[in-house]
Amino acid sequence: MPRSNSGEMELAQMFAEVSRTLLDQRDVQSTLNRIVQLAQANLKNAESVGVTIIKGRKIESPASSGELALLVDRLQELTDQGPCLDALRNHEVVLISDLESDTRWPEFARRAHNEAGVSSIMSLRLFVHEDTIGSLNVYSTQRDAFDDKGLALGAIFATHAAVAIARSRREANLELKADSRDLIGRAKGILMAQRHVTDEQAFALLREASQRLNVKLVKIADDVTFTGDLPRPVA
Template identity: 55%
Template sequence: MPSDGEDAQDEVLRVAEMFGEVARLLAGHESIQVTLNKIVELAVEHLDGCEFAGISLVRGREITSPASSNDIPRTLDKIQEEVGEGPCLDAIKEHEVFQTGDLAAEERWPRFATRAHQETGVRSILSIRLFVDEDTMGALNLYATKPDAFNETDVAMASVFAAHAAVAMSATRREEDLERKVESRDLIGRAKGILMARSGLTDEQAFDMLRRASQRQNIKLVAVAHQIVDAEPVAPPAEPPTGPTPDSGSVTANGG
């Protein structure tokens, strides 16, 4: 029979392997959606008290659920969005960890707690803010139908899960921003080329014309470039040749 020391060592190895898998996902070529789904899957698999898990994002008053172990986290996000209160919203707004051990008796979010317990049967919730530096993006939410399902170890491990999820989301956001910048630069280059060909301008003069139009219309430079590129007529496809080709004509003549 293994000793307590051996059990503790096995648990350390298990946790190390688990987070090693998450780290490999983040360093690999998986998409952000696959990574977030995997984090939710691992949370349910490895956190003893967790039955359901989800990642929530908040933009204005809208809550979206980009990763969810089943329909229950999505239902709970929808309830929080409708009533305007709940642990996920507080975790994001107040930059803290929010936990409840018995949703049926919860008084901090009375409108959310009543509906959430009645519609899903969930009793325990652990919500942890997802962040990189001070940039709030959302929350990792863990759920269970048992009361007092999450202990201090679960909170610590969930915090590591949340850190991995935040890093993945932040990296993807940077990549998307870079892609948008490259696309904007290419679009502005096309617009300058159109102005140069149409009006005989230099590169500098064409850019200055775009800049002045942006200031005059009070819109971004890339929006002006869009207008110019979209307004440029598309050349019709070349008509296929009609009648005999020179080769076929010469063959006919020789044959005649």
């Protein structure tokens, strides 16, 4: 087999294994943890990897493969500047070959180089369709650690990672909705037995309490299953 074909086959096998491994994860956090581990293991010169996630208006760093990524991600949050934030905000891929001489983020560059010893950074936007999920941040203490080939492989890995995160989030939301439906069903059953009302009337009581107390309906249902009755307004 020609060498180029052999290399392509190895890459295909590697990404197939990455996809299978990520699909096996049970929840969002385990998916994030596995992403950073796999990225460090499979991307050349990756010494530490972190994931930065958009959560509402906040930016969080819920997973890292080591202290280096944890520190550098934290420095970007503290200084409100850096490559991963640009990857998130400007929908771009950011590659740094020598952080010490980079002038785009002066405070972050100074602190990341002095405090963490980082020289090379590759930040890749994580997105599905047009929705940005976060960024995959790959760090090295070597200069010129990531070349064009590494950037291309990183982009492919980021695509697999984004799909896995989106899938795990969707499954978590479905489980939450199912749990909420079960909880509301139990609360309705309690009210039906206690007040001798129909299913529709029991749901109306839950909805009225939710609106009156300005509390989510599922929280009202949880109170009913715990106390056996609708919550009363605080005097």
